[in-house]
Amino acid sequence: MSVEHNCETCPVHAEMAQLGAAVGAFDHVVALAGNPNTGKSTLFNSLTGLRQHTGNWPGKTVTRAEGGFQFGGVRYKLVDLPGTYSLLSASDDEEVARNFLLFGRPDCTVVVVDASALERNLYLVLQVLEITDRVVIAVNLMDEAKRRGIAVDTRSLARDLGVPAIPVVARTGENMMALLGEVAAVASGEAVTQPLRSKGTAAFEHAVSKLVPMIEAAAPGVPNARWIAIRLLDGDVPVEEALASGRLAELVVRQQKPDARFSRKIALQGAQ
Amino acid sequence: MSESLTVTPGDIVREAAALRRSLDAGFREEVVTSLYGEVERITRRAVQDSGSGPLELDQRIDRVVTSRLFGLPLMLGILAVIFWLTIVGANVPSQMLATGFFWFEDLAAAWFTQLGVPWWVTGFVWHGVYRGLAWVISVMLPPMAIFFPLFTILEDLGYLPRVAFNLDYLFKRAGAHGKQALSMAMGFGCNAAGVIATRVIDSPRERLVAILTNNFVPCNGRFPTLIMLATIFVAAAFPPAVASLVAAGAVVGIVLVGVAFTLVVSWALSRTVLRGEASAFTLELPPYRRPAMARILYTSLIDRTLFVLWRAIVTAAPAGAVIWLLANISPGGVSLATRTADFLQPLGWAMGLDGVILLAYIIAIPANEIVVPTMLMVYMSQGMMTEMDSMDGLRALLVDQHGWTMLTAVNLMLFSLLHNPCATTIITIYKETLSAKWTAIGALMPLALGFIVTLFTAAVARAVFGF
Numbered sequence: 001m002s003v004e005h006n007c008e009t010c011p012v013h014a015e016m017a018q019l020g021a022a023v024g025a026f027d028h029v030v031a032l033a034g035n036p037n038t039g040k041s042t043l044f045n046s047l048t049g050l051r052q053h054t055g056n057w058p059g060k061t062v063t064r065a066e067g068g069f070q071f072g073g074v075r076y077k078l079v080d081l082p083g084t085y086s087l088l089s090a091s092d093d094e095e096v097a098r099n100f101l102l103f104g105r106p107d108c109t110v111v112v113v114d115a116s117a118l119e120r121n122l123y124l125v126l127q128v129l130e131i132t133d134r135v136v137i138a139v140n141l142m143d144e145a146k147r148r149g150i151a152v153d154t155r156s157l158a159r160d161l162g163v164p165a166i167p168v169v170a171r172t173g174e175n176m177m178a179l180l181g182e183v184a185a186v187a188s189g190e191a192v193t194q195p196l197r198s199k200g201t202a203a204f205e206h207a208v209s210k211l212v213p214m215i216e217a218a219a220p221g222v223p224n225a226r227w228i229a230i231r232l233l234d235g236d237v238p239v240e241e242a243l244a245s246g247r248l249a250e251l252v253v254r255q256q257k258p259d260a261r262f263s264r265k266i267a268l269q270g271a272q
Numbered sequence: 273m274s275e276s277l278t279v280t281p282g283d284i285v286r287e288a289a290a291l292r293r294s295l296d297a298g299f300r301e302e303v304v305t306s307l308y309g310e311v312e313r314i315t316r317r318a319v320q321d322s323g324s325g326p327l328e329l330d331q332r333i334d335r336v337v338t339s340r341l342f343g344l345p346l347m348l349g350i351l352a353v354i355f356w357l358t359i360v361g362a363n364v365p366s367q368m369l370a371t372g373f374f375w376f377e378d379l380a381a382a383w384f385t386q387l388g389v390p391w392w393v394t395g396f397v398w399h400g401v402y403r404g405l406a407w408v409i410s411v412m413l414p415p416m417a418i419f420f421p422l423f424t425i426l427e428d429l430g431y432l433p434r435v436a437f438n439l440d441y442l443f444k445r446a447g448a449h450g451k452q453a454l455s456m457a458m459g460f461g462c463n464a465a466g467v468i469a470t471r472v473i474d475s476p477r478e479r480l481v482a483i484l485t486n487n488f489v490p491c492n493g494r495f496p497t498l499i500m501l502a503t504i505f506v507a508a509a510f511p512p513a514v515a516s517l518v519a520a521g522a523v524v525g526i527v528l529v530g531v532a533f534t535l536v537v538s539w540a541l542s543r544t545v546l547r548g549e550a551s552a553f554t555l556e557l558p559p560y561r562r563p564a565m566a567r568i569l570y571t572s573l574i575d576r577t578l579f580v581l582w583r584a585i586v587t588a589a590p591a592g593a594v595i596w597l598l599a600n601i602s603p604g605g606v607s608l609a610t611r612t613a614d615f616l617q618p619l620g621w622a623m624g625l626d627g628v629i630l631l632a633y634i635i636a637i638p639a640n641e642i643v644v645p646t647m648l649m650v651y652m653s654q655g656m657m658t659e660m661d662s663m664d665g666l667r668a669l670l671v672d673q674h675g676w677t678m679l680t681a682v683n684l685m686l687f688s689l690l691h692n693p694c695a696t697t698i699i700t701i702y703k704e705t706l707s708a709k710w711t712a713i714g715a716l717m718p719l720a721l722g723f724i725v726t727l728f729t730a731a732v733a734r735a736v737f738g739f
Binding site for chain 2: 037093116118119122123126144149150151152153154156157160161171196198200201203204207210211214215217218219229232233234235240243244245246
């Protein structure tokens with residue numbers, strides 16, 4: 001957040017390149033999360049040059065799609081996650097999104113929010129912030145919000161959430177360079193965020209602190225042990241099952257490989 | 273280190289359960305309440321809402337579009353207009369493409385003959401493979417190039433979720449998920465795509481219902497058959513001025529029959545093998561958005577039209593070859609095609625169809641688009657697929673020479689709705705369910721229904737109306 005970008009004149013502007021599906025070697029992984037129908041796929045397409053099918057109805061993206069782009073000499077792999085309202089319940093698409101954020105260890109997660117329905121979108125934002133620090137908020141559909149007489153103060157939003165928040169219009173590509181600038185800074189660790197996290201009661205924090213070392217011991221390499229501890233305290237059955245069956249460790253490995261089984265389906269779906 | 277070895281996942285889960293009990297019973301609500309409070313506080317600081325114009329317009333439109341009274345009729349009206357535009361608009365370009373392609377076929381075949389190429393090579397290449405391709409392209413490309421952009425405009429506008437909203441009531445009554453309306457709508461383009469679109473449904477039970485019933489809506493490969501039948505058998509009885517309207521109405525009628533089968537079979541499945549109640553869901557009605565025309569043309573022409581066309585071409589070429597071989601290999605002076613058709617004739621007759629139609633459906637398993645050309649080829653017994661110059665010629669061939677009646681036309685329309693999905697869709701069902709059992713059910717149930725329904729209508733028509 002400390003990094004200033006004057007993007008139209010910035011030399012990296014010319015260095016943005018769409019890499020399509022041929023990601024190959026990449027330096028950073030960027031995840032795209034957000035509520036359904038906020039324009040994630042549109043943003044994905046405009047960054048990667050791919051043609052993931054977009055449509056004005058929620059649930060269009062049903063599994064993660066991957067593509068690549070280059071910005072400022074750095075190669076990024078971009079992963080478009082299915083749109084979800086939360087990361088808590090156990091529906092398929094929420095699990096895809098949540099597993100990737102937890103175990104795919106993206107270097108930066110862009111949460112796309114609908115400027116005209118900010119309040120509803122923020123629930124997901126706060127849940128993502130519980131999982132990862134490396135978050136940039138893309139406040140999309142600014143044009144639509146403006147038409148409806150809604151103004152969003154992204155500075156205030158960024159201050160409250162503790163992560164960068166950039167107003168964009170994915171459809172026209174407006175302000176995309178500013179967004180990429182923040183993504184680059186967060187992914188490289190240049191910008192340090194201080195995400196808003198709700199502190200529970202003392203008893204709750206105590207319970208969490210008892211579980212975290214146990215989880216780390218049982219499943220070494222698992223990121224976000226705190227998040228898992230909270231889910232366990234909450235009685236989250238899929239998380240319990242993943243832990244009990246040893247899948248937690250397995251998931252860490254699997255999320256880092258491209259999802260080959262799905263990629264062909266995406267190709268077909270993209271065509272339809 | 274030694275401690276880490278002693279911690280098992282089971283220990284952690286038990287410990288978590290114990291800690292949970294020790295916590296205040298209301299801790300979960302506390303977390304949720306604080307989350308809501310936080311969100312509200314942040315929103316209040318960041319958002320300035322100075323009243324809303326377009327939102328109210330959206331709501332006013334939605335009040336009509338999703339109203340109990342106008343919702344469904346409006347939907348049918350839109351569907352009818354789309355079919356009408358497709359039928360009217362595709363006619364001339366189809367004719368032109370066919371003329372061009374077949375002109376070239378004659379030219380190329382003559383050229384081959386001049387060069388002294390054996391007749392069977394010329395026949396196989398030009399009157400078999402090439403003619404199969406030419407047929408599929410000229411019959412399918414124009415309607416798709418009109419239908420898909422129109423459909424994509426509705427999608428981009430935000431109309432599809434409204435359709436789901438309107439139909440939710442019916443699907444719920446059938447024990448199915450309201451979002452099945454979305455996968456069904458995708459099925460009009462391509463059933464394989466519709467099967468994939470069922471992923472928007474969370475519950476495995478309801479998703480299976482949606483997958484198994486997707487085939488009941490006619491896909492783009494089947495519309496040309498329906499349109500042809502509607503044009504020569506239904507619309508022919510009306511003055512030319514309204515004929516295309518009547519044809520569009522007839523196609524909408526068939527679509528409604530398909531939707532009715534979707535609902536009835538969903539209902540039956542939900543009460544037998546896939547027992548369960550419809551689950552509740554939230555479906556956001558997105559704001560209406562001005563469709564991005566350039567992108568729509570791109571998506572619908574490049575991604576959808578060319579994709580479907582390419583698939584049809586890939587299957588039509590070998591099918592054209594098979595048809596040519598069947599029609600030209602004649603042990604004992606009778607072609608294989610005729611022999612098979614004769615063998616299938618008794619069953620075909622009982623279904624109100626004939627042996628040739630059933631043979632066409634067998635050859636067309638890879639792609640439904642080639643049903644009509646296959647049928648005509650066998651009828652003409654010219655040893656190749658045939659393009660009729662006009663709908664009148666087609667009618668004369670079917671009615672006068674091969675004894676088609678209204679019963680044949682109606683039952684062929686029904687069978688076109690109710691038969692096994694094409695090979696691509698079957699493969700897609702397997703990929704999505706990863707179950708041989710459900711794939712088999714998905715393939716055979718519609719076929720069984722097709723047999724039952726056509727046997728029934730044929731028997732009734734013969735007994736009551738003396739066909």
